[in-house]
Amino acid sequence: MTGANDGPEEIARAPRIPGPRPAADDHADLTTPLRDVGDGGDGQDVRDVQGLPDFTDGAPSAEAAEPVLELPHRVLKSLLGAWALSACSAEETRAVEYHLTECAPCADEALRLRDAVGLLHAERDLDLDPLLRSRVLENCLGRRPARIPVPAWATPYDAETARLDALLRDIGESEWHAPVRLKWFEDERRVHRKTTVAGVIGHLLAVDGLVAASLGLDDPLGAGTDELSPAERTDQYWNSAHRPPTRTIREPWREQSHTLIRTVSFAGRGVADLTVTYGDFALPLRDSLLERAFECWVHAEDIAQAVAYPYDPPTGAHMHGMIDLAARQLPAALAGRRRAGLAAPARELVTAGSPGRSLHLEIEGAGGGHWYIALDSPAALGSRDHAVAQVAMDAVEFCQLIAGHVPPEEAAAGQDGDREAIRDVLFAAASLSRL
Numbered sequence: 130m131t132g133a134n135d136g137p138e139e140i141a142r143a144p145r146i147p148g149p150r151p152a153a154d155d156h157a158d159l160t161t162p163l164r165d166v167g168d169g170g171d172g173q174d175v176r177d178v179q180g181l182p183d184f185t186d187g188a189p190s191a192e193a194a195e196p197v198l199e200l201p202h203r204v205l206k207s208l209l210g211a212w213a214l215s216a217c218s219a220e221e222t223r224a225v226e227y228h229l230t231e232c233a234p235c236a237d238e239a240l241r242l243r244d245a246v247g248l249l250h251a252e253r254d255l256d257l258d259p260l261l262r263s264r265v266l267e268n269c270l271g272r273r274p275a276r277i278p279v280p281a282w283a284t285p286y287d288a289e290t291a292r293l294d295a296l297l298r299d300i301g302e303s304e305w306h307a308p309v310r311l312k313w314f315e316d317e318r319r320v321h322r323k324t325t326v327a328g329v330i331g332h333l334l335a336v337d338g339l340v341a342a343s344l345g346l347d348d349p350l351g352a353g354t355d356e357l358s359p360a361e362r363t364d365q366y367w368n369s370a371h372r373p374p375t376r377t378i379r380e381p382w383r384e385q386s387h388t389l390i391r392t393v394s395f396a397g398r399g400v401a402d403l404t405v406t407y408g409d410f411a412l413p414l415r416d417s418l419l420e421r422a423f424e425c426w427v428h429a430e431d432i433a434q435a436v437a438y439p440y441d442p443p444t445g446a447h448m449h450g451m452i453d454l455a456a457r458q459l460p461a462a463l464a465g466r467r468r469a470g471l472a473a474p475a476r477e478l479v480t481a482g483s484p485g486r487s488l489h490l491e492i493e494g495a496g497g498g499h500w501y502i503a504l505d506s507p508a509a510l511g512s513r514d515h516a517v518a519q520v521a522m523d524a525v526e527f528c529q530l531i532a533g534h535v536p537p538e539e540a541a542a543g544q545d546g547d548r549e550a551i552r553d554v555l556f557a558a559a560s561l562s563r564l
Contacts, residue, residue: 198224206235213242277394282401282415285422285447290386292440293429297379300326300436305376307435311428313533313562316471322564326435327374328367329428332564334382335359335366336424340417341385343405344392349381358408360564393418416454423451427532442525448496452524455531455561456490456500460507463557472553475505484512488546488554489519496524504550518546520554530555533562 198220205228211217212225229236279287305327312321338348342355350362357365393400405417412420426443433440442448466472479485490500501511521543529535537555544551
């Protein structure tokens with residue numbers, strides 16, 4: 130291969146293969162020399178061939194000790210694959226390489242075959258790169274952007290449902306019945322329910338039905354069930370099944386998630402502000418799909434642990450959105466616990482929108498950031514200047530806390546300042562979890 134800094138002598142030694150002359154007899158006669166463009170004739174372009182041996186220098190001369198086999202063109206062409214794999218005999222190799230100095234189409238084919246051989250590996254890891262899907266999609270969309278793109282606020286749900294679906298496609302028939310323990314936090318204690326991998330997907334299908342109902346789509350539980358809480362919907366779905374769920378549950382769950390994504394993509398901007406009711410609380414659709422993405426990830430990890438399958442956290446950007454949603458819900462959760470007598474009373478009430486006593490929540494790692502949680506009223510404004518305590522946690526560990534998988538007393542958090550405020554916020558974070 131010649132380079133930009135090669136001298137005249139280096140360039141002169143580069144292999145140059147002339148293009149073939151037209152032949153009506155299937156290259157039966159390859160003895161007639163071809164005319165080069167440089168000689169003023171009407172020959173075809175002379176091309177530099179990179180990646181092949183120097184066939185010109187290696188071509189046998191009249192004084193060569195060993196003669197070159199005389200083989201028909203069709204035979205020489207059929208040997209190109211074996212030649213690229215270095216599987217030809219010495220005589221066949223000389224014949225092929227001599228032929229490549231005379232036949233440009235075969236030389237082109239030889240280059241392509243040599244490049245293909247470079248892609249073959251004797252050994253390779255069968256575990257796919259977890260970022261492969263995102264890179265492929267990014268490349269495809271960069272070449273041909275989607276006509277109807279998925280809204281940015283819906284991409285975490287799109288990504289997490291796709292990752293869970295990939296896990297489900299990879300497990301065996303028996304693993305759909307593997308036991309799974311769903312954990313969450315209620316009041317001052319952790320609770321759990323036993324189910325199976327298929328039962329977890331049934332739970333996701335039932336709760337996603339609330340989002341479907343808000344968009345006017347079919348609810349898997351039927352009409353009149355949209356006022357049930359997620360736990361009530363799950364119990365009704367499990368109890369109405371004629372038999373324990375099996376792997377057949379994957380298809381309706383995946384179709385439902387695809388339908389949700391298609392619907393919000395075609396609906397336009399206003400759809401993001403639709404209200405989704407979860408029994409005793411409600412969220413705008415943009416936050417609801419983010420909450421559903423979080424639950425999809427949490428339950429995917431439950432499934433992965435049950436079947437001993439490796440599973441990574443979401444991307445940093447998606448996890449940041451999930452943490453931000455939880456941080457925005459903390460003041461209301463703290464106020465709810467205070468009304469139930471589970472948190473310390475408010476100390477400094479301020480008017481709505483005014484800065485008040487706050488806790489600095491510092492989340493470290495991918496998806497992390499800084500949040501200031503209002504302590505005395507959900508209508509107050511969290512403020513750096515009014516911070517009375519600080520909690521520092523890893524992003525994944527904080528997500529495990531708000532999922533109810535880590536007890537607030539055992540959260541390995543860096544803590545500084547008002548101990549009562551820290552305890553109240555950690556318990557409020559755990560109270561965000563539910564079935």
